[in-house]
Structure formats: C-alpha cells, structure tokens
Amino acid sequence: MQPHIATITKIIDETPDVKTFQVVFDDPQVLDNFGNLPGQVAQLSVIGTGEATISITSSPTRKGFLEFSIKKVGRLTSVIHQLEEGSKIGVRGPYGNHFPYEMMKGKDLLFIGGGIGLAPLRSLIDFVLADENRKDYGKVEIIYGARSKADLCFKYDLFDRWPKAKDCQVYVTIDRPEEGWDGKVAFVPAYLEELNPSPQNKIAITCGPPIMIKFVLQALEKMGYTEDQIVTTLELKMKCGIGKCGRCNIGHKFVCVDGPVFTLAQLKQMPNEF
Ligand SMILES: Cc1cc2nc3c(=O)[nH]c(=O)nc-3n(C[C@H](O)[C@H](O)[C@H](O)COP(=O)(O)OP(=O)(O)OC[C@H]3O[C@@H](n4cnc5c(N)ncnc54)[C@H](O)[C@@H]3O)c2cc1C
Ligand code: FES
Structure with missing residues (x-):
C-alpha cells in the first residue's frame, strides 16, 4: 500500500480540464520491477490530500516513464492540476487486469x-x-x-x-x-x-x-x-485497489482485481450496477 515517490518530468495541456503528466520514479529500479500491462491502473497520491485511481495511459513499450492523463473533477485531481514539472507525486500499483492482448493476436x-x-x-x-x-x-x-x-x-x-x-x-x-x-x-x-x-x-x-x-x-x-x-x-469508484475495501464491487466481482477490463460476455453475467 506504500506509494513510490516519483517526479513529474513533463506536463501536457490536453484540453481545458485534462492534463497529461509524465512521471519518473525517483528510484529507477521501481520502474524496472513495475511490470505494468496495457489497461492497468495506478493509485496516484498527493501527501495530505488523498489518492485517486488513474489509468496508466503510456504503453509499457515506451520505456523510462509512466504517463497519466487526468481530468480535473474534484479535490485531488484539482490539486494534481496545480502541480508543476519537478513536483513530487506518489504512485502505487499497477492494479487490475489488463487488455487481453494475447487473445487479440492475429486480429x-x-x-x-x-x-x-x-x-x-x-x-x-x-x-x-x-x-x-x-x-x-x-x-x-x-x-x-x-x-x-x-x-x-x-x-x-x-x-x-x-x-x-x-x-x-x-x-x-x-x-x-x-x-x-x-x-x-x-x-x-x-x-x-x-x-x-x-x-x-x-x-x-x-x-x-x-x-x-x-x-x-x-x-x-x-x-x-x-x-x-x-x-x-469500467471506471467505478475505487479506494484500496487491491480487493480489500469492497468499494468497487459489482455482485461478487471487484472491479479493482477482476477488472477494470471486461468482455461484453462477462458484463452480461454481472448485475447491472455499472
Ligand atoms: C479504473 C479507473 C480508471 C480511471 N482512470 C482515470 C483516468 O485515466 N483519468 C482520470 O482523469 N480519471 C480516471 N478515473 C477517475 C478518477 O479516479 C476520479 O476522477 C478521481 O478519483 C476523482 O478524484 P477527486 O478527489 O479529484 O474527486 P472527488 O473530490 O473525490 O470527487 C469529485 C466528483 O467526481 C466524482 N468521482 C470521484 N471518483 C470518481 C470515479 N472513479 N468515477 C466517476 N466519478 C467519480 C465524485 O462523485 C464527485 O462528483 C478512473 C477511475 C477508475 C476506477
Ligand atoms: S477498491 Fe477496494 S475492493 Fe476494489
């Protein structure tokens, strides 16, 4: 549950309320062992403000950094939008499943x-x-x-x-x-x-x-x-990201562990709560 400290190395203004943050872990070994796959998320944090679930928008094939695109909607995302290049941010993860890129081969x-x-x-x-x-x-x-x-x-x-x-x-x-x-x-x-x-x-x-x-x-x-x-x-509200708090469940599935990626066949077997 302990976040890794990272430095914001680049900020791109995407839209009036979305910014993309490129971040680099202060300890380079963290990224070597991070092992994120396409579709996974991380919990981003600012000390004293809180945490939010954000998709890792960069592909693991792009080396040396992670990217997060964040829409300003509330308390934490507004604070993140005020950060500048060089600011520190907490990152824990990667969490959730990933897009089934093996099953997609040849298609x-x-x-x-x-x-x-x-x-x-x-x-x-x-x-x-x-x-x-x-x-x-x-x-x-x-x-x-x-x-x-x-x-x-x-x-x-x-x-x-x-x-x-x-x-x-x-x-x-x-x-x-x-x-x-x-x-x-x-x-x-x-x-x-x-x-x-x-x-x-x-x-x-x-x-x-x-x-x-x-x-x-x-x-x-x-x-x-x-x-x-x-x-x-799916983007359901999450808190712990590791299947412990019960904040993100749909029926007996936890979006943070079983998702956020689902086929329509899987969604149709779940209660219509999303
Ligand atoms: C799997 C997953 C992936 C996500 N990926 C991204 C991403 O790539 N980029 C991004 O900008 N956001 C993403 N989100 C949404 C992001 O987690 C919320 O916008 C963020 O937590 C809001 O934090 P806040 O403190 O700024 O808002 P708060 O002050 O907590 O809330 C502000 C408003 O946003 C609503 N809200 C809060 N969390 C969510 C949520 N998870 N979904 C819908 N509404 C919410 C609240 O009800 C309230 O109306 C993702 C969420 C999940 C679960
Ligand atoms: S976010 Fe806590 S159980 Fe899924």
Missing part, C-alpha cells in the same frame, strides 16, 4: 473512445503499434470523439503519430459544428454505425462516458459483433 482491432476514455485505450494502441509487436496484429482502426475541438485529448497522437503508423486509420468527430473545424460532426455511436466496420476477425475495444458506451455496445451488437468480440474498461 484486426477497432478502438472506440470518447473524451478522457481514450486514456486507457492509448496504452493498448501504442503497445500494438510498437515496432516489436506490430506484426502480431492486423489492421488498427480508431474512432474517437469529444464534445468540441478543444475537448479532444491526445491531438498529437490523433492527427500526427497514429495516422503515420502502418495500417492504422483514425476517425475523429466532435458533437456539434464549430468554427475552425472542417472534420466530422456526429456522436461517436452514430459515426461508428456510419463507418460500419465489418466484425470479421476483429475485436472492438471501447471506453468513454457511460452513455457513449451504452450506445456503442448496442451499435456493435447490431452490426454483428458477438459478446466475446467486444471489450470495455
């Missing part, structure tokens, strides 16, 4: 994200697109949306890095038309239905606001994706 991958929900997906996207793993996976498609242009996270990935990657298509949309945006305007589930990507030999991975996830899951099923072809990651 095409369809990522569908909304808002800050791209943060956990990004760890898997970069894992799959990394030189050492690229041959193990087929075509990568990324459908991503936010309320407005200003609310798009990871613009440097969406408009530069990922479109340049081999066999990778990126589709970006915003909810409402606005000046200076000549791209797509549609809600993510509607754009997904319009693009209508074939379910053949494909796994769909989605994360975003609950309302988006609800309609994305419906659209995928309508398009012929089976429950085992759909993977999502």
